[in-house]
Amino acid sequence: MKWHRVKALLLKCYYLTINSPDRLCDMFYWPLIDLFVWGFASFYIKDISDVNVLSALLGGIILWVFVWRSSQDIAVYVLEDFWGKNLYHLFSSPVRFSEHLLSIITFSFFRALASGTFMALIASLLYSFSLFSFSPLVVGLSIFLLSLFGWTTGLFVTALIFRFGQRIQVLAWSTVWIIQPFSCVFYPLSSLPVWGQWIARLLPTTYIFENMRAMMLGHPVDYSTYAISFIISMIFFGIGLVVVHWSFQSARKMGMLEKGD
Amino acid sequence: MDVIEVKNLCKSYGQLKAVDHISFSVKKGEFFGLLGPNGAGKSTTINMLTGLLEKDSGHISLLGKDPVTDWEYVKNRMNVATAYYPLTEVLTIRQNLRVYGRMYDIPKREQKIDEMLKQFELNDLQHHRVITLSSGERTRVALCKGLLNDPELLFLDECTVGLDPDIAEKTRRILKEYQRERHATFLFTSHYMHEVEELCGRIAFMNKGKILKIDTAHNLKKLITKMTVSLGIKEGKGALLKEFLVAEGVEVIFAENNALIFEVPSRGEKVYKIMNKIFKKGFKLSDLHIQRPTLDDLFIAVARGKK
Ligand SMILES: Nc1ncnc2c1ncn2[C@@H]1O[C@H](COP(=O)(O)OP(=O)(O)O)[C@@H](O)[C@H]1O
Numbered sequence A: 001m002k003w004h005r006v007k008a009l010l011l012k013c014y015y016l017t018i019n020s021p022d023r024l025c026d027m028f029y030w031p032l033i034d035l036f037v038w039g040f041a042s043f044y045i046k047d048i049s050d051v052n053v054l055s056a057l058l059g060g061i062i063l064w065v066f067v068w069r070s071s072q073d074i075a076v077y078v079l080e081d082f083w084g085k086n087l088y089h090l091f092s093s094p095v096r097f098s099e100h101l102l103s104i105i106t107f108s109f110f111r112a113l114a115s116g117t118f119m120a121l122i123a124s125l126l127y128s129f130s131l132f133s134f135s136p137l138v139v140g141l142s143i144f145l146l147s148l149f150g151w152t153t154g155l156f157v158t159a160l161i162f163r164f165g166q167r168i169q170v171l172a173w174s175t176v177w178i179i180q181p182f183s184c185v186f187y188p189l190s191s192l193p194v195w196g197q198w199i200a201r202l203l204p205t206t207y208i209f210e211n212m213r214a215m216m217l218g219h220p221v222d223y224s225t226y227a228i229s230f231i232i233s234m235i236f237f238g239i240g241l242v243v244v245h246w247s248f249q250s251a252r253k254m255g256m257l258e259k260g261d
Numbered sequence B: 001m002d003v004i005e006v007k008n009l010c011k012s013y014g015q016l017k018a019v020d021h022i023s024f025s026v027k028k029g030e031f032f033g034l035l036g037p038n039g040a041g042k043s044t045t046i047n048m049l050t051g052l053l054e055k056d057s058g059h060i061s062l063l064g065k066d067p068v069t070d071w072e073y074v075k076n077r078m079n080v081a082t083a084y085y086p087l088t089e090v091l092t093i094r095q096n097l098r099v100y101g102r103m104y105d106i107p108k109r110e111q112k113i114d115e116m117l118k119q120f121e122l123n124d125l126q127h128h129r130v131i132t133l134s135s136g137e138r139t140r141v142a143l144c145k146g147l148l149n150d151p152e153l154l155f156l157d158e159c160t161v162g163l164d165p166d167i168a169e170k171t172r173r174i175l176k177e178y179q180r181e182r183h184a185t186f187l188f189t190s191h192y193m194h195e196v197e198e199l200c201g202r203i204a205f206m207n208k209g210k211i212l213k214i215d216t217a218h219n220l221k222k223l224i225t226k227m228t229v230s231l232g233i234k235e236g237k238g239a240l241l242k243e244f245l246v247a248e249g250v251e252v253i254f255a256e257n258n259a260l261i262f263e264v265p266s267r268g269e270k271v272y273k274i275m276n277k278i279f280k281k282g283f284k285l286s287d288l289h290i291q292r293p294t295l296d297d298l299f300i301a302v303a304r305g306k307k
């Protein structure tokens, strides 16, 4: 692994972003829309039922962005090289696949951070909601664990892209939303049906959002659940790395890198 | 030292043997051509050498090293250019070159990029996105990138497609100069025979995944054993001449009153003898054209499945 090559790839991601309105919209437009919809929805719910769901919803939305951005960005920036027909030059250069992945993961993390910060700022302006009503340690841990899981799903989608090519690109945008209902972002685990709860317990994300809601109700932080989340994440992440490596090798065998398709 | 050494290299896609037990070696400073019809396996060969494609079996050594174990050493000293894959399309030319400049850790990057842009006459376009460029301009961008790291070994897979004759000529000059100055080694494919003939010392003639022959262009042309003689005939004596030639055992391809085409072996003195006899018989000619074998003929013959 060579730092100058990772920097080269980060530079490429940066150029792809500033040259493309799509990639900028990803970061600010959609998260902003989410904030508006859920913020106003919670005002309405409060009006008709006296329950204050604002904090739970906003906390969920802002934290979810780390899963969303990480996952989708990895897949999209991998796809950029397919769309831009750049695989040929990229992989005949000295770059290693691990450097390619590392640069994309790093870049997606900064993009997620920018989105998250932007949302936190807007939320505090519009709704006087502060993410840092939780301890910075909890916020940091949550962001790390959620990003880690986002990278993991990103790796799985990447593996599928290198195995099946651009025809499965819809997964780049959709995968993360299959996971969301089971991650208990906006509602407690208990509101899922029993089979859904089992799925939810296998997802590292669930523990983060459960903890967040518990803290809002004044319960103490349960660090053991972060540990569980971390262990599950690392297992998935490890499997993801193996699968993506295998899929890249198969792409090299099948001639996917020369055709980009 | 052999800069490229390939032994028994194979690659199949399912039933199709894209590259079938080929072996060749290229010396330092050599301009080596891979020639053959579409689907012959030229690109597949190059892609295995550049590491884009995994070989099924066989041995590859580049710059005296194993490209798998000495990946970084080899890849930093080689490069590749093709007209078929432009650089990242939504990036500008300069942005692309900056990315690859960093990738190869080139010292004084900006200066080097300026030099390359000037050499390929892309200065004015440097802030345009690759996607907006014409195919000839894209080709030049690919060549810029190909020479960016001053490679000792350069793979050029149809890198001159779409260039206008003026730029194509300049490009060939740049490549030849580069080869001379740096003593660089080239592996080159092209569909333009005159280009292959002009640039390449030795040529490997490929078809259906196999190398049929490796030789100089001059010697390869000898594989085409016939040349074509076209005559314009005065006094409408075409039919008479045909009769005469057939009696002499010459293969007449086409004959009418005022024109006739026949084939003779390209080696030996047969053509002079026949022409002498024609003059002696009193036939008067209005035109004479002797078509010596070209690489094109060889190419077409192989592509159409003749020997
Ligand atoms: N990725 C691939 N999958 C399946 N077949 C391929 C692939 N790449 C090349 N081929 C086939 O392999 C043969 C050789 O192709 P190629 O090396 O591109 O030929 P050339 O460059 O000489 O025109 C062709 O028949 C082509 O269709």
Ligand SMILES: [Mg+2]
Pocket: B042, B043, B044, B157
């Ligand atoms: Mg080809």
